[in-house]
Amino acid sequence: MPEAYRLFWAVNLPEDMKAVLARLQDRLRHPALDAKWVEQENLHLTLKFLGETEAATVTALVDAVRERVSGSGSVLLELCGCGTFGRPPRVLWVGVQGDVPRLRAVHERVEEACRPLGFEPETRGFSPHLTLARLRAAGRGLPREVAAAAAAVGSLGTLSVTSIELMRSRLSPRGPVYSVLASVNL
Secondary structure, eight states, X not given: OOOEEEEEEEEEOOHHHHHHHHHHHHHHOOTTOOEEEOOGGGOEEEXXXXXXXXXXXXXXXXXXXXXXXXXXXXXXXXXXXXXXETTTTOEEEEEEEESHHHHXXXXXXXXXHHGGGTOOOOSSOOOOEEEEEEEOOTTOOOOHHHHHHHHTOOEEEEEEEOEEEEEEEEOOTTOOEEEEEEEEEO
């Protein structure tokens, strides 16, 4: 059986931005909120989840994405606002503003590059966000204090995206461990 990796393409964040997001997570923690918080070192913006991928495909995948996204230029983003996905809420996230059309173009180029290698495009629309936590208690909304704190989140800062990374995710009992397999400059 060929070796396989669990992969995704992402925008990694600078350490200072991860620290800002970790402080926000601390403000949003509440005893009544049953959540699995994303570890500070794992905070990122997913461009495309690939799932289990044969290791032998990695080089072709990196080459195809590099060919499509190189020369795109940097993307200036602002992390701003906080909300949830799902009814009942299942994901607590921070929003992305700024040059979102250019980020969407990078996402589309990644999708186009991956398709010939057997990775179908996502059927849901691309909704750029950073996941802070996955909420576990089905049927429950956010506690009032958490909802109020989330609604009050404004700008958390800006970042200039100059590259995207192919990430490997190793699942462990303590949570996923991410490592960069390749970085592609925009």
